[in-house]
Every structure is written in C-alpha cells, then in structure tokens.
Amino acid sequence: MDIPYTVEARPDTGLYNAKVGIWLFLASEVMLFGALFSAYILLRVGAPAGYWPEGWLNVPLGTLNTMVLITSSITTVMAWASLKMHQFGRFKLFHAITLLMALTFLSIKSYEYHDKFTHFEILLKDGRFADGHIIERAPDHIVIHGRIVNDEKALYNLHEKHIQLKEVTIQRSQIKSMERYGPWHNTYCALYFTLTGLHALHVIGGAIVIGFLWGPGSKLWETDPERFTNRVEVSGLFWHFVDLVWIFLFPVLYLL
Amino acid sequence: MQATATEAFPHSGAHAAHHQEAGFLRTYVFSTDHKMIGLQYGFTALCFLLFGFFLMLMMRWQIAHPGKPVPIMGPMLASLLGNVAANGIISPDLYNSFGAMHGTIMVFLAIVPLAFAAFGNYLVPLQIGAPDMAFPRVNMASYQFYVLGGTVMFFSFFIPGGAAQAGWTSYPPLAEVVQTNGQTFWLIGMIFLISSSLLGAVNFIATVIQLRAPGMTWMRLPFFVWAQFVTAFLLLLAFPPLEAAGILQLMDKVAGTSFFLPTGLAVGGKLAHISGGGSPLLWQHLFWFLAHPEVYVLILPAMGIVAEIIANNTRKPIWGYKSLVYSVLTIGFLSFIVWAHHMYLTGMGTKIATFFQTTTMLISIPSVIILTCMFISLWGGSIRFNTPMLFVMAFLPMFGIGGLTGLPLGLSYSDIYLHDTYYVIAHFHYIVAPGTIFAIFAGIYYWFPKITGRFMNEFWGKIHFWGSLIFMNLIFQPMFAQGMAGMLRRMADGGANYSGAKTPDTVGGLSPFIMGLHTWILWAAVGLALVQIPFVINLFWSIKHGPETHSDNPWDSTTLEWQTPTPPPHGNFATAPLVYRGPYEYSVPGHERDFTPQNEPDPACEPSPA
Ligand code: HEM
Ligand SMILES: [Cu+2]
Numbered sequence: 074m075d076i077p078y079t080v081e082a083r084p085d086t087g088l089y090n091a092k093v094g095i096w097l098f099l100a101s102e103v104m105l106f107g108a109l110f111s112a113y114i115l116l117r118v119g120a121p122a123g124y125w126p127e128g129w130l131n132v133p134l135g136t137l138n139t140m141v142l143i144t145s146s147i148t149t150v151m152a153w154a155s156l157k158m159h160q161f162g163r164f165k166l167f168h169a170i171t172l173l174m175a176l177t178f179l180s181i182k183s184y185e186y187h188d189k190f191t192h193f194e195i196l197l198k199d200g201r202f203a204d205g206h207i208i209e210r211a212p213d214h215i216v217i218h219g220r221i222v223n224d225e226k227a228l229y230n231l232h233e234k235h236i237q238l239k240e241v242t243i244q245r246s247q248i249k250s251m252e253r254y255g256p257w258h259n260t261y262c263a264l265y266f267t268l269t270g271l272h273a274l275h276v277i278g279g280a281i282v283i284g285f286l287w288g289p290g291s292k293l294w295e296t297d298p299e300r301f302t303n304r305v306e307v308s309g310l311f312w313h314f315v316d317l318v319w320i321f322l323f324p325v326l327y328l329l
Numbered sequence: 330m331q332a333t334a335t336e337a338f339p340h341s342g343a344h345a346a347h348h349q350e351a352g353f354l355r356t357y358v359f360s361t362d363h364k365m366i367g368l369q370y371g372f373t374a375l376c377f378l379l380f381g382f383f384l385m386l387m388m389r390w391q392i393a394h395p396g397k398p399v400p401i402m403g404p405m406l407a408s409l410l411g412n413v414a415a416n417g418i419i420s421p422d423l424y425n426s427f428g429a430m431h432g433t434i435m436v437f438l439a440i441v442p443l444a445f446a447a448f449g450n451y452l453v454p455l456q457i458g459a460p461d462m463a464f465p466r467v468n469m470a471s472y473q474f475y476v477l478g479g480t481v482m483f484f485s486f487f488i489p490g491g492a493a494q495a496g497w498t499s500y501p502p503l504a505e506v507v508q509t510n511g512q513t514f515w516l517i518g519m520i521f522l523i524s525s526s527l528l529g530a531v532n533f534i535a536t537v538i539q540l541r542a543p544g545m546t547w548m549r550l551p552f553f554v555w556a557q558f559v560t561a562f563l564l565l566l567a568f569p570p571l572e573a574a575g576i577l578q579l580m581d582k583v584a585g586t587s588f589f590l591p592t593g594l595a596v597g598g599k600l601a602h603i604s605g606g607g608s609p610l611l612w613q614h615l616f617w618f619l620a621h622p623e624v625y626v627l628i629l630p631a632m633g634i635v636a637e638i639i640a641n642n643t644r645k646p647i648w649g650y651k652s653l654v655y656s657v658l659t660i661g662f663l664s665f666i667v668w669a670h671h672m673y674l675t676g677m678g679t680k681i682a683t684f685f686q687t688t689t690m691l692i693s694i695p696s697v698i699i700l701t702c703m704f705i706s707l708w709g710g711s712i713r714f715n716t717p718m719l720f721v722m723a724f725l726p727m728f729g730i731g732g733l734t735g736l737p738l739g740l741s742y743s744d745i746y747l748h749d750t751y752y753v754i755a756h757f758h759y760i761v762a763p764g765t766i767f768a769i770f771a772g773i774y775y776w777f778p779k780i781t782g783r784f785m786n787e788f789w790g791k792i793h794f795w796g797s798l799i800f801m802n803l804i805f806q807p808m809f810a811q812g813m814a815g816m817l818r819r820m821a822d823g824g825a826n827y828s829g830a831k832t833p834d835t836v837g838g839l840s841p842f843i844m845g846l847h848t849w850i851l852w853a854a855v856g857l858a859l860v861q862i863p864f865v866i867n868l869f870w871s872i873k874h875g876p877e878t879h880s881d882n883p884w885d886s887t888t889l890e891w892q893t894p895t896p897p898p899h900g901n902f903a904t905a906p907l908v909y910r911g912p913y914e915y916s917v918p919g920h921e922r923d924f925t926p927q928n929e930p931d932p933a934c935e936p937s938p939a
Contacts, residue, residue: 074460074900078539086538090463093535101527101569108570108615112577112588115611124606257585260606267580267588 080300095307099314106318109268113325116260126261128231131185135327138181142316145174149283149309156302161294164305168287171312175280182273189262192254193217194228197247204228205238214244265326272322275315282308361465362899366472367451368780374442377479378766381434382858384427389854391419392823393847413491421821425494426511428819430482432497433515436623437522438479440761443769444630445564446475446529449557452776453533455890455897456551458542458906458928463535471528478521485514496819498620501589501612505581506596516579523572526564533561542889542928544908548654549927551888551912552647555654556633559661560626567622567665574615581607610675617668625664627761628728629657631768632699635721638775639703641886642718643710644923646913649702656695656702663692673741674748682741689739696732700725716790720771723798724764731759734809749819752812755805763801770797773868778883782895783875789863796860803853807846814843823847885924887914892926 082089117125152167188206195203195217205219219238222228252258256266286305293301360366387406390399396418399406403417413423450468454461462468485492490509493499504512537558541550550558577588585603589612592605640647647653669677669685677685703725712718734756737743747753770793777785816824816839825831829838882891889908893901906928914925 076459076461076463076465076540083539088539090535090539093538094464094467094531097531097534097565098527101531101565104566105569105573108573108618109577112573112611112615115608115614116588116606119608120606255584256580257587257604259604260587263580263584263586263588263604266584267577267586271576 080297080303089303091303091307092310095310099310102314106321109271110321110325113264113268116264120260123226124229124259126229126231126259129261130265130327131188132327134181134185135323138178139319139323141174141178141181142319145171145178146313146316148174149312153302153305153309156294156298156305159298161291165287165291168283168305172280172284172287175276175283178276179273179280182269186266189254189266193251194254194258195243195251196249197221197243198249199247202228203241203243205241208240213246214242215248216240216242268322268326272315272318275318279308279312279315283312359469361461361469363450363454363462363465363468364780364897364901366468367447367449369472370442370450370475371447373476373479374439374447377434378439378443379861380483381431381439382861384431384434386854386858387419388424388427388431389847389851391424391821393851395822395825410486410491419821422494423491424821425496425819426486426492429493429496429499429515430486433482433493433519435761436497436627437519438475438482440627440765440769441526441623442475444634444765445557445560445626446471448553448630448634448769448772448776449529449533449560451780452890453554453557454536454540455893455901456554456888457537457540457545458889458902458908459536459540460900460902460905462532463539464532467528467532471525471532474521474525474528478518478525481514481518481521485511485518488514498616499578499612500616501578501581501607501609502591502594502596505578505590506594506601513579513582516575516582519575520572520579523568523575526568527572530561530565530568533557534565537561542906542908545927546908548651549908549911551633552636552650552653552657553630553633555657556629556636559657560629562661563622563626563629563664567619570615571619574612574619577615578612610672613672613675614668617671618665621668621671622664624757624760625660627765629660631724631728631765632657632703634768634772634775635703635724637888638717638721638771639706640913640915641775641884642713642715642721643706644713644915645706645710646911646915647702648705648708649698650911650913652698653702656698659695660692660699663688663695667692667739670739670744673744686740690736693732693736693739700729700732715774716785716787716794717771717775719791719794720767720774723794724767724771727759727763727767727801731756731761731764734759747812749817750812751808751816751818754818755808755812758805758808762805763798767797770794770864775884776890777868777871777875778878778895779890779893780896781872781875782878783871783873784878784883785871785875786867789867793860793864793867797857800853800857800860804850804857807850811839811843811846814839816843882926885922887924887926888912889927892928 076090077083078088078090080089086093148167148170152164152171155161155163155167191206193203193205193207197203201221201223202225203217203219203221205217207215208218209216218240220236221241254262256263286301286308290304291301293304356365357369360369387399387402390397398417399419403414406414406419406423407417410423413420413426419427450462482492488510490511492509492511493504493515494507494509494511495501495504499512499515537550537554577586580586581588581590587603587605587607589609590601590603590605590607591609594601594603594605636647636653667685667688669681670689673682673685707722714722734752738747738753738756774785774790777783811824815837816827820826824839824844827839828844829835829840830844832838878895881893881895884891889906890897892906894903907930908927909929909931910925910927912927914920914927916923917925
C-alpha cells in the first residue's frame with residue numbers, strides 16, 4: 074500500500090503531505106507561543122510600577138545569539154537550495170554550519186543561565202539588600218562581586234549609569250535570607266526561564282532532526298533524492314520558525 | 330477499473346501480495362493502520378468511559394448518603410486507597426479527587442478519544458477514499474501518547490495524597506496549594522494528552538486536504554468528514570494555549586514560580602513563601618480558550634455521526650447539506666471568541682461581558698441550524714427504526730434541551746445566579762451524555778457490521794436504548810431543579826450544610842425535596858449502570874455470534890466506507906475509488922435502487938481530480 078503525495082505534490086493543493094503537516098504543526102506552535110506571549114503581557118501589565126526588571130540581561134550576548142540564529146537560518150536555506158541543485162557536498166557544508174550555529178547558540182544560552190543561577194539577592198538583617206555573584210565562601214563570611222543597596226527597588230533598573238560593582242564582604246551572621254536569580258526569583262525571571270527554556274528545547278529538537286538528516290539520514294539521498302530534499306525542506310521550515318520565535322523573544326526580554 | 334468500483338470486492342483482496350504476515354505486536358499493538366488505531370482508541374476509551382462512570386457512581390452514593398460507607402465497593406476502596414477511604418467512607422478529599430478525575434477522564438480520555446480519535450481514525454480515510462491516514466506513524470505515536478497520558482492520570486490515584494483535587498478546570502491558586510502531587514501528575518498527563526491530540530489533529534487535516542480520492546470534491550464530503558475536519562482545527566489551535574498554561578502551572582508546582590499565584594497569598598492562615606505577582610485569572614483565560622472549543626470537540630463529531638445515520642435510515646438526502654457545512658465552519662470560528670462566558674463572575678465589567686454575551690448568542694444560531702436541518706431531514710422519510718436510528722432520534726431532542734438551557738447561562742444576568750450550580754452540570758451533561766454518548770452508541774451499532782461482518786443484537790440493543798434514555802433523563806432532569814434552587818456543584822456533602830434541615834431559621838435553605846432528589850438520582854445512576862450490561866455483552870458476543878451481514882453494504886449506504894471488503898484490508902480499497910457524486914444520493918428518482926453509492930459511475934460526468 075502506498076500513500077499518495079508523500080513525495081510529489083498533489084496537483085490541486087500544490088503541496089506534498091509533509092509540507093501540509095509541518096505548516097499545520099507550525100500553526101499550533103504559533104498558538105503555543107502566542108499564549109505564552111499573552112501571559113507575558115498580562116503579567117507585565119499587572120506588575121506594580123517600578124518593579125519590572127530592566128537591563129537584567131546581557132544585550133551584546135543576546136544580539137550575538139540573534140545573529141547566530143539568523144546565520145543558521147540562511148545556511149538552512151542554502152543547504153536546501155544546494156540539494157535542489159544536486160550539490161550534495163555543499164549541502165553537507167551548509168548544514169554543518171547550521172549545526173555549529175545551533176551549538177553556539179545553546180552554549181551562549183547556557184552561559185547566560187549559569188550567570189543567573191550564580192547571581193544572588195541577599196536580604197541582610199539590617200534591612201538592606203546585597204546583590205551580586207559570590208566569589209568566595211568562608212565558614213563565617215562570603216564575598217560577593219556586587220553592591221549593597223538600601224531599597225530593593227534599586228535592584229530593578231540596571232540601566233542607570235552610575236552603578237558600580239565591587240567586592241563586598243558579608244558576614245554570614247548578617248544574612249537573613251539568600252535567593253538565586255532562578256525562575257522562582259520573581260515573575261520576570263519566571264517568564265525568562267520558561268520562555269527561553271521552551272525555545273531552547275525547540276532548538277535542541279530542531280538540531281537533532283537536522284543532525285540526523287546531515288548524518289545517518291543523508292543516505293536517503295542516494296536512493297530517493299527527492300524525498301530527502303523534502304525532508305530537508307520541512308525540517309528547515311521548522312528551523313525558521315524557531316528562529317522567528319527568538320526574534321520576538323529577544324526584544325521582549327532583553328530590550329523592553 | 331470502474332466496473333469493480335460499485336461491487337463488493339472478494340475478501341482476499343488484491344493486496345494480499347503487499348500484505349506480509351505481520352506479527353501480533355505489529356498488528357495489534359504497534360499498528361500503523363488507521364483502522365486498528367481507531368479500534369485501539371475505541372477500546373481504550375470505552376474502558377475509561379466505564380471507569381469515569383464508576384467514579385461518578387461512588388460520588389453519587391457519597392452525596393446521597395454523606396459519610397456512610399459505600400456498599401459493595403467500600404472495602405475495595407479502603408484497601409486500595411488507604412486513609413482517604415478509611416472504612417469504605419469517601420472522605421471529602423477523595424470526593425474531590427474523584428470529581429476532578431471524573432471530569433478529566435470523561436472529557437480527555439473517554440469522549441474525545443471516542444468521538445474524534447476512534448470514529449475519525451476508522452472512518453475518515455474510508456469515507457474520503459484514502460488508503461490510510463497521511464502520516465501512519467504519527468498516528469501510532471498519537472495513540473501511544475494518549476495511553477501514556479492515561480496511565481499517568483490513572484496511577485495518580487495511588488500516590489500519597491491521591492489524584493488531583495481541584496476539578497477538571499484546575500483553577501489556581503487552589504489547584505497548586507492542595508497537599509498532593511496529584512496535580513503535578515495531572516499536568517504531566519495533560520501535556521501527554523495534548524501532544525496526542527495535536528498529532529492527531531495535524532494528521533486528520535492533512536489527510537482530508539491531501540488524500541481525497543479523485544472526484545471527492547469538498548462539497549462531496551460526507552458531513553461526518555466535515556465535522557471531523559473542523560474538530561481537528563479546534564484541537565489544533567485551541568489546545569496549545571492550554572499546553573502553555575499547563576507548562577506554566579507545572580513550573581509553579583516544580584520550579585517555584587508564581588505565574589498563577591498572587592502576591593500576598595495565604596495558605597492555611599500563613600503567608601505563602603512565594604514570589605507572588607502572578608494572576609489566577611490568566612489561568613482561567615488560557616483554560617477556557619481551550620475548553621470552550623473543547624466542548625464543540627465533544628459535540629461536532631457526534632453531529633457528524635448523527636447526520637450519516639439519519640441519511641441512511643430515512644433513505645433521503647440530508648436536508649440542507651450546504652447549510653450544515655457552513656454552520657459547522659461558523660461554529661468552528663465563533664467557538665474561539667466565546668470563552669469568557671465561563672467567567673462572568675470574575676468581575677470583567679459590563680463592556681467585555683456584553684461582547685461575550687453577543688458572541689455566545691451568535692454561536693447558538695449555527696447550532697440551531699444544524700439541529701433544524703436534522704429534524705427536517707426526518708420529514709417525509711420512511712424511517713427505519715433500528716437501534717442506531719433510535720439513539721440518533723433521541724440525540725436530537727436531548728441535544729436540544731442541552732443547547733437551549735445553555736442560553737440562560739450565556740447571558741450574564743441569569744448566569745450570575747446559575748453559575749457553579751447543578752444547573753450548569755445538567756446543561757452540559759444533557760449535551761454530552763444523552764447527546765454525544767448516544768451518538769457514540771449509535772455509531773457503534775451502525776458501523777459494527779463493517780468492522781466485524783456481523784450485526785449486533787437488535788433486541789438487546791433496544792433494551793439498551795430505552796433503558797439508557799429513561800435513566801439518563803431521570804438523572805439529569807432533577808439537576809435543573811436542584812441548580813435553580815441554588816444547590817452548588819462540587820460539594821462533598823451534596824449541600825447538606827446548606828439544607829433547610831440543618832439551618833431551619835435561614836431563608837433559602839435547600840428544601841428536603843431538593844435534597845431528596847440526590848437519592849433519586851443515585852438509583853437512576855445505578856439503573857443506568859445496569860442497562861449498560863446488555864450493551865457490553867452484546868458488543869463482545871456479537872463479534873463472533875451476531876447475525877452475519879452477507880453483504881459488504883448491509884445498510885444499503887451511499888458513502889465509500891461501505892464500498893470496501895468487510896473488514897477493509899490494509900490499504901482499504903482494492904482499486905483506488907473514483908467519486909462521481911455527492912454523499913447522500915438516496916432515493917434518486919429514476920434509479921433502480923434507492924441508494925446510489927458515491928463511486929457508482931455516472932456516464933454524464935467524469936470525476937475531476939479534486
Ligand atoms: C448551544 C449553545 C451553548 C451555550 C449558549 C452554552 C453556554 C454555556 C455557558 C454560558 C456555560 C458556563 C456556565 C457557568 O459556568 O456559569 C456553559 C458551561 C458548559 N457548557 Fe455550554 N453552551 C452551549 C453549548 C454547549 C455544548 C455544545 C457543549 C458540549 C459538550 C457544552 C458544554 C459545556 C460544559 C462542559 C460546561 C461546563 C464547564 C464547567 O464549568 O465545568 N455547552 N455553557
Ligand atoms: Cu463555553
């Protein structure tokens with residue numbers, strides 16, 4: 074039994090099955106991320122004035138990552154176009170770059186995550202707040218690279234120019250509580266980790282599929298080149314979508 | 330090629346060559362054949378239907394006789410579930426678990442998998458003349474996700490603290506602060522079930538768009554296919570927001586975020602240790618954005634089944650095929666913009682309430698059109714009153730009651746009083762139970778001969794029908810009265826605390842009559858359980874012993890699923906069918922038989938490729 078239109082396009086729709094499938098799937102993905110962005114808007118609008126973090130993320134790194142993903146999108150198209158022109162070697166080359174870009178993106182992202190997870194907000198017994206990365210832990214004290222402020226609100230806007238970070242020693246006996254900048258820290262962190270985490274899962278998924286088509290899956294090129302090209306096209310469409318999500322995430326989380 | 334198109338094929342089929350002997354696992358467990366997957370869905374979902382019904386029976390006992398041990402089942406509950414069912418008494422915690430899981434199981438594990446996945450999988454490819462679904466392996470994965478989700482849900486009963494307790498709607502903060510990991514299980518289970526539905530939806534839509542046989546134009550699709558098509562779109566676009574909400578609630582549960590937890594939340598009299606800043610209303614919006622379309626997911630496939638059976642048993646074309654198609658499309662669209670009619674009590678303000686009241690009134694128009702078309706279809710037909718048709722005939726008024734009682738709920742003025750009372754329970758159960766479930770029963774009796782080559786027993790079928798019809802009404806009709814008297818839903822004591830007997834000097838306490846209806850409903854529910862026994866026996870017994878059909882098209886039907894061997898082999902059609910006409914050419918004047926199958930060649934026209 075053969076299912077029609079797995080490879081060739083159906084005349085009246087002009088599409089082969091998998092292409093219909095991926096577009097439908099992407100429609101559902103749009104609804105998924107659409108809902109998450111709506112959640113972002115609702116929670117942000119509802120946040121008390123002055124308590125929405127600004128400048129908490131590293132914009133140069135975010136920009137770099139945006140560039141990385143855009144590059145990967147270009148190489149994805151090139152990889153597919155190479156197959157269309159029957160240049161298998163160039164396909165291999167371009168998708169190698171795509172995979173490298175995916176890896177770069179994830180590495181930079183993990184670095185950023187790591188930075189947040191080692192960042193502490195420390196409530197002192199005198200009511201002040203210490204904030205920064207721990208660089209030394211002793212039994213009776215810790216040293217942070219950061220600063221001490223009187224009002225928690227001062228920690229929220231990092232756009233101000235005169236913020237100076239230095240090494241501060243804090244006696245453990247002074248500490249009331251400490252909290253990492255994890256998803257539990259506040260609504261912004263929760264959104265940041267959830268949205269970028271879900272996006273990163275998409276990147277990993279896409280990279281696995283592209284990696285498979287680049288490696289073992291590419292044997293199909295010899296037996297059924299048209300089908301293989303279709304697979305590369307479909308996985309490419311998914312990859313573009315993943316990039317597109319990031320294009321929205323970047324300004325929303327880093328810049329606004 | 331065309332000569333074979335109308336006649337039944339020899340049972341061996343030309344496909345024997347393709348059809349390697351597959352092992353047991355490949356045939357029954359890891360099958361990629363849409364028919365086997367449909368049957369798998371059907372069987373699993375029927376088991377869940379029974380299980381969900383059983384939960385409900387336990388609950389009905391508890392609210393009719395609060396604090397008394399459950400007869401017969403009590404000791405088993407106590408030994409399986411421990412403390413929450415000590416001495417066979419259903420504790421309030423257990424009552425809440427049963428309630429939450431009854432709703433979840435019925436909606437997501439029983440009705441949708443039956444009406445959409447089981448019937449859709451089995452019939453859609455056959456009715457459009459396709460050899461299988463567009464993506465058979467995705468189809469298999471969809472079923473496996475479903476089983477996985479069901480397993481997670483089922484085992485959550487046995488973890489310490491028990492299953493989720495905050496209703497099928499899982500409103501936070503309550504859902505998140507209940508002291509059990511059942512809610513986490515619920516969320517993980519839901520994520521599996523949603524993934525399953527999404528895979529299924531993509532597959533259904535792609536199949537209908539791509540795999541229609543030559544000549545099967547859009548306006549020649551049986552109405553059942555249209556209904557499934559729109560349903561698939563609802564699932565595809567409405568489920569992801571609930572998936573998003575599920576992920577956010579899961580983050581709240583496991584990563585300590587506060588997406589749905591407001592600042593200053595107190596739990597057990599103490600300030601909760603959370604960052605706060607979340608919004609419980611956000612959950613309600615995301616939930617109902619799915620859940621209103623979801624209720625149409627429950628009803629549209631049922632309408633599809635009903636249309637097929639009416640056409641076949643009135644021996645007449647469905648009246649107003651085009652109106653039906655446009656109505657179902659309109660419903661599909663409008664169902665995305667009515668969700669907040671479940672939230673009138675959240676203080677949304679009159680402007681927004683007006684918007685949602687308007688859309689809600691609008692959406693009832695196409696629903697009424699569909700129902701009217703079905704009723705008019707009966708007019709002047711020489712109706713064959715077999716079991717499937719009886720169920721369908723009952724569906725129409727039952728759905729009518731359910732739909733009409735929805736209107737007062739759609740208007741905020743009356744809903745503010747009726748919200749969260751038994752009136753709402755009665756409203757939607759009229760649609761889902763004597764509505765959708767009757768359509769499902771009708772479908773089972775109707776298509777059983779195609780699957781097995783045998784009829785189900787008519788006599789026991791009729792017993793099943795009349796019993797179900799009577800008991801369903803005895804169960805749900807009193808709930809309207811209880812709701813209008815002000816009895817709230819989801820109370821573990823059935824409202825005893827608010828009864829006139831308990832607080833004699835308050836105005837508006839629930840009267841002994843209203844409270845007494847609980848007992849009435851309990852015994853009607855037991856009756857309903859008893860009349861299902863003939864059905865279950867009939868279903869299994871008839872596989873081997875039912876009267877043989879002696880024909881591939883025993884009901885003299887026009888649609889393509891009957892123009893195949895019985896049961897249809899892998900790949901369905903011996904030769905790819907060509908379609909020459911619309912789906913309901915019954916009693917066409919001048920034809921020798923009173924039905925003209927869609928693939929019967931028409932000398933006047935060639936099939937067009939679309
Ligand atoms: C025909 C027009 C319909 C209208 C105007 C309507 C209106 C409503 C409204 C306003 C509510 C919310 C009541 C409240 O919570 O206070 C409601 C609840 C409900 N309706 Fe309908 N409905 C209609 C059809 C349907 C259909 C076709 C179904 C399919 C099964 C359905 C299933 C439900 C369910 C499950 C609930 C309860 C949800 C819950 O709170 O647990 N309704 N309906
Ligand atoms: Cu609704």
